[in-house]
Amino acid sequence: DVKVxxxxxxxxxxxxxxxxxxxxxxMDHENMFWYxxxxxxxxxxxxxxxxxxxxxxxxxxEGYSVSREKKERFSLILESASTNQTSMYLCATYERGGYxxxxxxxLTVV
Amino acid sequence: xxxxxxxxxxxxxxxxxxxxxxxxxxxSASNYFPWYKQELGKRPQLIIDIRSNVGEKKDQRIAVTxxxxxxxxxxxxxxxQPEDSAVYFCAATNRDDKIIFGKGTRLHILP
Numbered sequence: 001d002v003k004v005x006x007x008x009x010x011x012x013x014x015x016x017x018x019x020x021x022x023x024x025x026x027m028d029h030e031n032m033f034w035y036x037x038x039x040x041x042x043x044x045x046x047x048x049x050x051x052x053x054x055x056x057x058x059x060x061x062e063g064y065s066v067s068r069e070k071k072e073r074f075s076l077i078l079e080s081a082s083t084n085q086t087s088m089y090l091c092a093t094y095e096r097g098g099y100x101x102x103x104x105x106x107l108t109v110v
Numbered sequence: 111x112x113x114x115x116x117x118x119x120x121x122x123x124x125x126x127x128x129x130x131x132x133x134x135x136x137x138s139a140s141n142y143f144p145w146y147k148q149e150l151g152k153r154p155q156l157i158i159d160i161r162s163n164v165g166e167k168k169d170q171r172i173a174v175t176x177x178x179x180x181x182x183x184x185x186x187x188x189x190x191q192p193e194d195s196a197v198y199f200c201a202a203t204n205r206d207d208k209i210i211f212g213k214g215t216r217l218h219i220l221p
Contacts, residue, residue, distance in 0.1 A: 004153075031207070040119070041213060042199065042211050043154075090153065090154070094207065098156045099144070099146075099154075100156075101153040101155070103152070104153060
């Protein structure tokens with residue numbers, strides 16, 4: 001069973017802070033994704049990565065960056081957090097057979 | 111651009127009745143259609159999927175149908191139970207494995 005672990009369930013950060021959201025998977029999957037989930041907007045792709053050190057912009061990359069130094073870890077970085085980045089963030093991996101999601105990190109920026 | 115439309119956004123059905131959620135997609139190259147269920151406070155989990163070479167797939171009380179010509183697919187839940195209450199997401203994936211999610215349907219099962 002694939003496990004996708006997000007390090008924090010809830011985070012509260014101040015405007016302007018640099019925020020790191022960590023995601024670790026244990027099944028050697030190459031494909032990893034970061035989504036944000038907002039009411040009425042569904043799941044929107046921020047960034048994804050097909051391999052170590054590779055990253056591609058998704059649909060809403062502005063204000064975010066990512067890091068994939070090791071295959072099992074995919075980090076989402078908010079360089080300078082803003083209140084409109086308050087959201088639920090979901091990490092996911094993908095192999096043939098579908099996506100597996102982490103439990104999510106609910107980030108509040110105050 | 112590629113798009114997946116999902117309807118309705120909210121659905122309430124009496125326990126024991128059937129629920130149907132419909133999705134349409136724009137990219138005719140889409141070939142894989144998963145459905146995810148997200149219970150309150152939990153992660154989305156795959157509940158059923160269908161590939162483009164199949165018209166219908168069933169797993170106990172859940173079934174999915176696909177009409178490639180019309181580019182729409184539907185989730186059917188029969189004999190609904192309280193534990194079916196959740197948000198359901200449809201998705202469409204093309205040959206490049208790019209996935210587009212619908213906006214979700216909040217299903218309420220009424221006692």
